[in-house]
Amino acid sequence: MLSAKSLFQEILDNDASFRLFCSIAASGEAQGGWENGRIAALVPQSQRALAPKIARHGADEDKHGRIFHALMRKRGLEPVPVPPDTDYTMLLERHGIGLAHGRLGADRPLSEDDIVTYLAHSRVTEQRASEQMRLLSRYFGDHPDIGRAVRMISNDEDNHLAYCHEELLRLAYAGHGRTIQRVLRECALAEIRIYRDVSLAVMAHMGRVLRWSPVRNALLAAGIHVLYLWERVMGWRRMVTLEMPKRRDALGGPAPKAAEFA
Numbered sequence: 001m002l003s004a005k006s007l008f009q010e011i012l013d014n015d016a017s018f019r020l021f022c023s024i025a026a027s028g029e030a031q032g033g034w035e036n037g038r039i040a041a042l043v044p045q046s047q048r049a050l051a052p053k054i055a056r057h058g059a060d061e062d063k064h065g066r067i068f069h070a071l072m073r074k075r076g077l078e079p080v081p082v083p084p085d086t087d088y089t090m091l092l093e094r095h096g097i098g099l100a101h102g103r104l105g106a107d108r109p110l111s112e113d114d115i116v117t118y119l120a121h122s123r124v125t126e127q128r129a130s131e132q133m134r135l136l137s138r139y140f141g142d143h144p145d146i147g148r149a150v151r152m153i154s155n156d157e158d159n160h161l162a163y164c165h166e167e168l169l170r171l172a173y174a175g176h177g178r179t180i181q182r183v184l185r186e187c188a189l190a191e192i193r194i195y196r197d198v199s200l201a202v203m204a205h206m207g208r209v210l211r212w213s214p215v216r217n218a219l220l221a222a223g224i225h226v227l228y229l230w231e232r233v234m235g236w237r238r239m240v241t242l243e244m245p246k247r248r249d250a251l252g253g254p255a256p257k258a259a260e261f262a
Contacts, residue, residue, distance in 0.1 A: 002219060005139040010210060012146070017209045019072055023079040024086050024202065026068035031089040033062035038104040039118055047115050053163060053251040057122075060156045067149045074145070085201035088194065097121055097190050116168075116176050120183040123164035124191050124239045130157040162245035169242050181240065188239040189232075196228040 011017040036058030043051045072079060084090075093101055098121035099114060110118075133154035141151050172180050200221055207217045227235075 002216070004135060007220075008136065008139065011206060012140075012143075014210060015075060015077060017206050018075065019077045019080055020205060020209060022068040022072045022077075024082050026065045026072075026079060027082045027087065028089045029061045029065035029068065033058045033060075033065060035089075035099070035101075035104060036061060039099065039110065039115075042104070042108070042110045043115065044109050044111060046112060050115065050167065053167075054118075056251040056253075057160055057163065060160065064153050064156065067153065071146060071149060083201065083205055086198055086205065088198045091194050091198065092121075092125070092191065095190055095194060097187055097194075112171075112176070113179065116171055116179055117183055119164055119168050119171070120180055121187050122160065123168055123184065123242075124187040126157060126161040126164055127239045128191065128195060130154075130161045133157045159247060159250040162247040162250040165242055165245045166248065166250070169244060172242065180242075184240040185236075188236040191239070192228060192231040192236055196224055199224045199227075 011021055036054050040051045040055040040058060043054065069079065092098060099110070099118055103110075103114075133150065136150045137154040141147050141154075143150070168180055203220045203224065204217070206212075207220070212220075
């Protein structure tokens with residue numbers, strides 16, 4: 001039966017597909033770590049209280065990258081180059097979503113509007129990350145090899161999403177509400193399109209590694225397109241709402257250290 005659980009189980013059971021999955025995930029987390037680190041260093045004076053939380057966000061992303069590398073080492077695997085069409089983070093940046101890497105590479109302080117853009121982008125992408133990790137945690141949270149890693153990353157992604165809600169609401173109350181809603185909508189509509197394209201690319205690469213039949217490839221592609229249509233019509237709205245989270249000050253304090261996975 002074709003289900004999310006059976007699909008990921010197949011990827012998990014094969015060394016080549018597992019290595020590709022972890023390599024893609026580790027690369028995205030490392031990029032997120034770099035981006036947050038640079039943003040923390042360039043926060044404008046008016047928002048300096050945010051800098052430790054942004055740095056904590058970046059530290060979490062770096063930790064996740066190390067976890068995925070450790071999961072590969074545990075099976076005696078080395079990372080592989082990430083196919084460009086599966087690079088979610090870079091494709092978002094290339095389509096003008098979030099803050100450009102060229103801007104982050106400069107030693108010029110960001111503006112308050114830049115911080116709004118960063119948080120709105122993060123609110124959308126962390127929604128996706130939180131949902132994906134909750135799904136993996138539901139199916140594989142007790143798995144002897146990856147369960148602990150999945151649970152840890154899932155908890156972090158929930159913290160990141162809560163932090164984005166809380167800080168965007170604070171900025172909305174400070175007068176940035178219209179800008180926040182505009183940027184959230186732009187980010188959400190672009191993200192669902194890029195997520196569709198990346199999902200199709202990842203499944204195509206996995207299909208070649210696992211030698212899936214043309215029929216199975218077509219069914220998976222059709223499912224991805226159906227999800228995109230639902231998100232394009234109404235699902236994107238879940239990415240633009242803001243509500244005060246139950247987890248307050250979710251990124252306050254130092255980042256917890258990564259457990260050893262290898």
